[in-house]
Amino acid sequence: MSVAKRIIPCLDVDQGRVVKGVNFLDIRDAGDPIEVAKRYDHEGADEITMLDITASHETRETTYKTVESIASQVFIPLTVGGGVRKLDDIKKLLRSGADKVSINTSAVENPDFIKEAADKFGSQCIVVAVDAKATSNSWEVVTYGGRNRTGLDALEWTQQVTEFGAGEILLTSMDRDGTKEGFDNKLVSRVSSGISIPVIASGGVGNLDHLVDGIKIGGAEAVLAASIFHYSEYSIREAKEAMRDAGINVRF
Amino acid sequence: MTRVVVIDYGMGNLHSVSKALEAVSTSEEIVISSDHKIIKSADKIVLPGVGGIKDCMEAFSLDLKERVIEELENKPTLAICVGMQMLLKFSEENGGVEGLNILNGSITKINSSHDVKVPHMGWNKVKRLGDHFLLRDIPDESSFYFVHSYCCLKSEDAITETTHGNKFISALAKDNIFAVQFHPEKSQNSGLQLYKNFLDWSI
Numbered sequence: 144m145s146v147a148k149r150i151i152p153c154l155d156v157d158q159g160r161v162v163k164g165v166n167f168l169d170i171r172d173a174g175d176p177i178e179v180a181k182r183y184d185h186e187g188a189d190e191i192t193m194l195d196i197t198a199s200h201e202t203r204e205t206t207y208k209t210v211e212s213i214a215s216q217v218f219i220p221l222t223v224g225g226g227v228r229k230l231d232d233i234k235k236l237l238r239s240g241a242d243k244v245s246i247n248t249s250a251v252e253n254p255d256f257i258k259e260a261a262d263k264f265g266s267q268c269i270v271v272a273v274d275a276k277a278t279s280n281s282w283e284v285v286t287y288g289g290r291n292r293t294g295l296d297a298l299e300w301t302q303q304v305t306e307f308g309a310g311e312i313l314l315t316s317m318d319r320d321g322t323k324e325g326f327d328n329k330l331v332s333r334v335s336s337g338i339s340i341p342v343i344a345s346g347g348v349g350n351l352d353h354l355v356d357g358i359k360i361g362g363a364e365a366v367l368a369a370s371i372f373h374y375s376e377y378s379i380r381e382a383k384e385a386m387r388d389a390g391i392n393v394r395f
Numbered sequence: 396m397t398r399v400v401v402i403d404y405g406m407g408n409l410h411s412v413s414k415a416l417e418a419v420s421t422s423e424e425i426v427i428s429s430d431h432k433i434i435k436s437a438d439k440i441v442l443p444g445v446g447g448i449k450d451c452m453e454a455f456s457l458d459l460k461e462r463v464i465e466e467l468e469n470k471p472t473l474a475i476c477v478g479m480q481m482l483l484k485f486s487e488e489n490g491g492v493e494g495l496n497i498l499n500g501s502i503t504k505i506n507s508s509h510d511v512k513v514p515h516m517g518w519n520k521v522k523r524l525g526d527h528f529l530l531r532d533i534p535d536e537s538s539f540y541f542v543h544s545y546c547c548l549k550s551e552d553a554i555t556e557t558t559h560g561n562k563f564i565s566a567l568a569k570d571n572i573f574a575v576q577f578h579p580e581k582s583q584n585s586g587l588q589l590y591k592n593f594l595d596w597s598i
């Protein structure tokens with residue numbers, strides 16, 4: 144036996160409220176990130192990722208408060224991303240109770256930021272989020288939700304950020320995100336086999352087989368999904384059972 | 396009232412640790428501090444630690460280090476992650492760093508391969524090699540959350556082991572000290588039970 148494969152539900156939070164509609168019948172306030180995080184914790188989520196989609200300076204304090212409330216009630220790892228640009232942003236998130244911080248655009252715009260962050264806080268808490276779009280023969284890193292092309296090759300970029308000290312890669316296929324067609328497992332597999340650090344597959348999950356495929360075909364260490372869990376199409380428990388039945392080592 | 400001091404030397408996941416202790420505490424006072432007087436007044440000590448071991452040892456300033464070593468002689472102590480690693484003799488991380496040599500063993504890099512990713516990040520099973528009060532009411536082979544790139548492969552003080560590629564020592568115990576490579580504060584019910592056991596532990 145080795146380390147278990149992880150299932151990570153992702154909450155998109157805008158000004159302290161969960162967006163993309165969460166549809167749990169049995170929680171009081173489905174827009175409250177703390178309630179939703181507690182629910183996922185009880186269902187057996189291995190970690191929780193919270194993406195602050197506003198991340199403007201005015202709402203930063205709300206974010207820290209939300210992180211603090213989640214961290215004081217939910218005793219599983221919490222990753223927070225969105226608008227992380229300075230070392231001080233990371234420090235404040237970690238102090239508020241985040242265990243890992245996810246860096247996306249600012250890593251592309253200033254790769255040294257990854258080095259500085261990993262040196263100061265340790266690789267274990269630095270997740271680099273990579274959004275990738277297929278090209279004719281590889282994948283290109285994109286930013287700003289896919290609107291901005293960077294010219295960086297996703298395979299080379301993930302190797303570079305690994306050297307710079309990233310502890311983990313959150314890899315999202317922008318071709319699959321929101322489609323419910325499953326992960327781009329070719330992308331996941333190529334990235335994962337090229338680096339020594341764990342890869343979290345993201346983007347495109349529509350059913351439980353997709354989660355299984357991300358691990359078995361893509362070779363991901365962890366799978367991240369939002370909508371299939373939010374809308375109660377499947378519970379985390381059901382997802383874990385499906386993975387276990389497919390022969391994957393998961394934690395119950 | 397029992398006072399538990401979480402040592403603050405600028406490098407720990409202090410708040411996660413103290414929140415978890417608070418969640419299971421009945422009457423204990425949980426304090427985060429680097430103040431000598433407060434550390435001296437502690438009934439129990441928690442030594443956390445994340446990041447690189449060199450930074451941790453350096454952040455652990457000389458006078459604070461001496462004071463803490465003194466307290467570790469007889470107070471019930473829980474050391475976590477890099478806090479655990481610092482109690483061993485030596486770590487090969489950061490070009491080689493001397494530890495406090497309170498527990499037996501040394502720290503080496505985890506070998507990565509296609510199937511064995513480093514950092515070892517996630518939930519893994521903790522298998523007992525011996526019995527200890529801090530493992531009370533935690534079933535053998537329960538899962539705990541790990542995140543580390545270096546580990547202790549062999550120790551006379553080993554109390555549990557875990558497999559990630561190779562087997563390594565996931566917890567050590569000696570006299571008044573219990574030290575874990577994993578993060579109980581991130582390990583849900585099993586981790587909270589371990590903290591509860593630590594609060595209930597008397598030696």
